[in-house]
Structures are given as structure tokens and as C-alpha cells.
Amino acid sequence: HRHHDVLIIGGGSGGIALAASLLKRQPDLDVAIVEPAEHHFYQPAWTLVGAGEYDVKKTKRQMHAVIPAKAKWIKAAVTRFQPEQNTVICATGEVLTYQQLVVAPGLALLWDSIPGLVETLGKNGVTSNYRADLAPYTWECVQNLQSGVALFTQPMVPIKCAGAPQKALYLSADHWQKNNRLNRMHIEFHNAGGALFSVADFIPNLTKQMQAYNAQVNLGSNLVAVDGAAKKAWFERKNADGQIERIEKSFDMLHVVPPQKPHAFVKDSPLSNADGWVEVDNATLQHPRFSNVFGLGDAMSAPNSKTTAAIRKQVVVLAENLLALRDNRPLPMAYDGYSACPITVGNGKLILAEFGYNGVLMPTFGNDPTTPHASGWYMKKYLFPRVYWHLMLKGHEILARPKRTK
Numbered sequence: 001h002r003h004h005d006v007l008i009i010g011g012g013s014g015g016i017a018l019a020a021s022l023l024k025r026q027p028d029l030d031v032a033i034v035e036p037a038e039h040h041f042y043q044p045a046w047t048l049v050g051a052g053e054y055d056v057k058k059t060k061r062q063m064h065a066v067i068p069a070k071a072k073w074i075k076a077a078v079t080r081f082q083p084e085q086n087t088v089i090c091a092t093g094e095v096l097t098y099q100q101l102v103v104a105p106g107l108a109l110l111w112d113s114i115p116g117l118v119e120t121l122g123k124n125g126v127t128s129n130y131r132a133d134l135a136p137y138t139w140e141c142v143q144n145l146q147s148g149v150a151l152f153t154q155p156m157v158p159i160k161c162a163g164a165p166q167k168a169l170y171l172s173a174d175h176w177q178k179n180n181r182l183n184r185m186h187i188e189f190h191n192a193g194g195a196l197f198s199v200a201d202f203i204p205n206l207t208k209q210m211q212a213y214n215a216q217v218n219l220g221s222n223l224v225a226v227d228g229a230a231k232k233a234w235f236e237r238k239n240a241d242g243q244i245e246r247i248e249k250s251f252d253m254l255h256v257v258p259p260q261k262p263h264a265f266v267k268d269s270p271l272s273n274a275d276g277w278v279e280v281d282n283a284t285l286q287h288p289r290f291s292n293v294f295g296l297g298d299a300m301s302a303p304n305s306k307t308t309a310a311i312r313k314q315v316v317v318l319a320e321n322l323l324a325l326r327d328n329r330p331l332p333m334a335y336d337g338y339s340a341c342p343i344t345v346g347n348g349k350l351i352l353a354e355f356g357y358n359g360v361l362m363p364t365f366g367n368d369p370t371t372p373h374a375s376g377w378y379m380k381k382y383l384f385p386r387v388y389w390h391l392m393l394k395g396h397e398i399l400a401r402p403k404r405t406k
């Protein structure tokens with residue numbers, strides 16, 4: 001079997017940024033990344049792709065081009081964790097051992113869990129910005145639709161970028177408004193959860209945006225089935241008596257965000273918590289039972305909002321703590337739950353929702369964080385992708401250094 005000092009599972013936003021950060025701090029560290037995919041994606045720009053504002057090709061890079069030169073790439077999928085033996089098993093049967101393990105394989109998108117959905121994705125007006133190959137179709141649908149019913153769905157949280165389901169609605173509606181078509185549209189937002197956003201301070205302005213686009217907001221309404229050819233979708237919601245009722249809706253366009261869960265190989269491992277996420281201490285990101293294991297990004301249990309922006313901060317905490325552990329020093333850093341969700345409420349307008357654990361607002365910039373600004377749009381479209389590729393994935397810390405607690 002192969003052995004590495006630090007084994008990172010997943011070469012997504014978290015895995016690559018952490019490998020780069022560790023190697024910047026300690027260039028001779030033996031770091032390997034286990035990752036089966038040929039390509040790495042900058043997913044936050046898919047929302048802009050769905051609005052015709054970003055070239056999808058620019059969101060995709062070869063995996064070998066983003067893996068740091070000093071890190072080893074093991075091109076395989078992990079199927080099992082055996083933390084008692086400091087071992088992971090790959091689908092190829094290969095056995096890998098480690099001194100420290102970082103688990104960052106993201107989460108699973110459950111497209112299959114909605115009957116009828118997979119067959120119709122990419123046709124019949126059914127689309128999703130949650131896949132690179134489908135985001136351009138969102139823009140095609142938005143441009144082609146002259147009038148009719150447009151439905152936008154959101155599953156139960158936690159999901160990655162919890163603002164993205166409504167971003168798709170705002171940007172589509174904005175296009176129809178600018179082309180004098182909004183009055184011929186009937187727009188509905190169906191959110192399986194009970195609130196428009198997880199942090200209450202942002203809800204009033206988001207509600208105003210929904211009203212400005214004449215969009216009907218349905219909370220507690222969960223997409224359960226689709227018939228693309230018939231252009232029908234079914235939702236379940238609890239009625240006043242607490243009974244679950246099924247509601248049929250006809251649509252001309254349907255933007256779906258799929259239910260999201262921990263990967264099965266994480267959930268069914270000794271590393272998971274009761275909900276199936278990689279269990280971590282919310283502050284140190286260290287596993288509570290296996291001290292040489294850490295969790296990072298969408299895959300882990302901390303109750304932050306799952307975003308790349310959150311990972312930008314987690315990486316610094318994790319890199320410092322992991323290296324301290326290797327030196328038998330106390331873990332020096334604590335993650336405060338920081339996350340940022342740039343909510344595109346219209347083309348050229350954005351609410352940069354930045355917050356930490358328990359919904360505490362954590363604005364980086366001075367202006368009122370709950371109101372839309374043009375500056376945020378330009379940051380999202382031009383600045384953030386550059387920060388991602390050139391700084392975050394290279395191990396630099398831009399506005400990223402969390403406070404030392406010890």
C-alpha cells in the first residue's frame with residue numbers, strides 16, 4: 001500500500017486550497033490528494049452562466065492544472081474509511097495509509113430522488129444551474145420564454161450555496177423585466193424549507209425583491225415529481241390540518257435545485273455524525289473521535305452555510321491546526337462559521353450576505369450588508385473568480401486570516 005503524511009480526500013475547492021495552503025507553509029510536506037475527476041469546477045459562476053453573464057468554459061479546468069505541483073494526485077474514488085487503522089480504500093481496491101486525513105469530497109446531489117426529473121433535465125424547459133452542462137440551458141430557456149409559468153425550486157437545507165435557488169429566479173425575472181415580458185409571466189418560488197433565507201436580517205429585502213418581480217413565494221412546498229413532456233410538476237406541502245397535500249402545477253420553465261445529502265461512503269463510515277456528515281469540532285474542524293482526522297467544506301458537519309467563501313476561511317484554520325498537531329502543539333485556530341452568499345437580486349445588483357455561526361452578520365465591507373449594491377456584482381463577476389484561481393487555489397490568504405484564539 002501507499003503511505004502519505006497528509007492524505008486529502010477530494011480535489012474540489014476545499015481539497016485543492018488546503019493542499020496549496022499546507023505546502024506554502026511547509027514545502028517539504030508529503031501531501032496527496034485522492035480525486036477521481038478529470039476536471040475541477042468553479043461552481044459559484046454557474047449562477048451567472050444561467051443568466052448569460054459568464055462563459056461556462058471558464059468555470060472548468062483540468063484537474064492536473066489545479067493540483068499543486070508539490071502534491072501527489074491519486075486518481076481514484078474513495079469507497080471506505082478505516083480510521084482505526086489510518087487507512088482508506090479506493091474503488092480500485094488500492095489501500096492508502098496516512099498520518100493525517102482530511103475529508104473533503106463535497107456532497108451528493110440526489111437528482112434521482114425526484115421521479116421523472118433525470119429524463120427531462122436539459123429539455124422541455126426543465127433545467128438547473130447546479131450542473132455545468134445544464135446552466136447554459138437555463139439561459140436558453142430564459143431567453144426563449146415569451147410568456148407563461150416559470151417555477152423555481154429549493155429542497156430542504158443544508159444545500160450548497162443556499163441562496164443559489166433564488167438567484168436563478170431573480171436573474172431570470174430581471175431579464176424578462178428588462179425585455180418587457182415580466183407582465184406576461186407568472187413566477188413561483190417553491191421552497192421546501194420554512195424561510196426565504198437562513199439569516200433573518202436578509203429576509204425583508206429578499207421578500208421585497210420577490211414582490212418587485214411579482215413572484216409568488218411558497219414556503220414548505222417540496223418538489224416531489226416531474227413530467228417533462230406533459231410540462232407538469234408536483235409539490236407536497238402541509239395544509240392547515242397538518243395533512244400532506246399534493247399540488248399539481250403546469251409550467252413552461254422549471255428550474256430545479258436537487259436534494260443534497262452526504263455521500264453514502266461518508267455516511268456509512270465511522271467518521272460520520274448522526275446526519276451522515278463528517279463529524280468535526282465546529283471551531284477546530286478536528287474529528288472528535290479520531291484526532292488525526294479533519295473535515296473540510298461541504299462534506300463536514302459544522303453548521304455554517306456551505307460555500308466556497310466559507311472554505312476560504314476554513315482552509316487557514318485547518319492548515320494551521322493540522323501542522324500544529326504534527327508538532328504536538330495545541331491547535332491554535334478556531335473557525336467562526338464565516339460564510340458568504342452573494343445573492344444576485346438582479347443583473348448588476350447583489351446583496352453580499354456574509355455571516356457566521358448563529359446568523360451573526362460579518363460584513364467585510366462597510367456598506368449596509370443587507371441592501372443590494374452594484375459593487376458586489378462586479379466583485380462576483382470579475383474579482384471573485386480571479387481570487388479563486390490565482391490566490392485561494394494557490395495557498396494565498398486574502399482577507400482570510402481568522403483570529404487566533406490561543
Ligand code: FAD
Binds near residue numbers: 012307340
Ligand atoms: P466540491 O468543490 O464539490 O469538490 C468535491 C470534490 O470531491 C470533487 O472534485 C469530487 O469529484 C470529489 N469526490 C467526490 N467523491 C469522491 C470520492 N469518493 N473520492 C475522492 N474524491 C471524491 N459558493 C460561494 O462561495 N459563493 C457562491 O456564489 C456560490 N454559488 C454556487 C452556485 C451553485 C450553482 C453551486 C452548485 C455552488 C455554489 N457555491 C457557491 C458553493 C460552492 O461551489 C461549494 O460550497 C464548494 O465548491 C464546496 O467545495 P468542496 O471542496 O467541499 O466540494
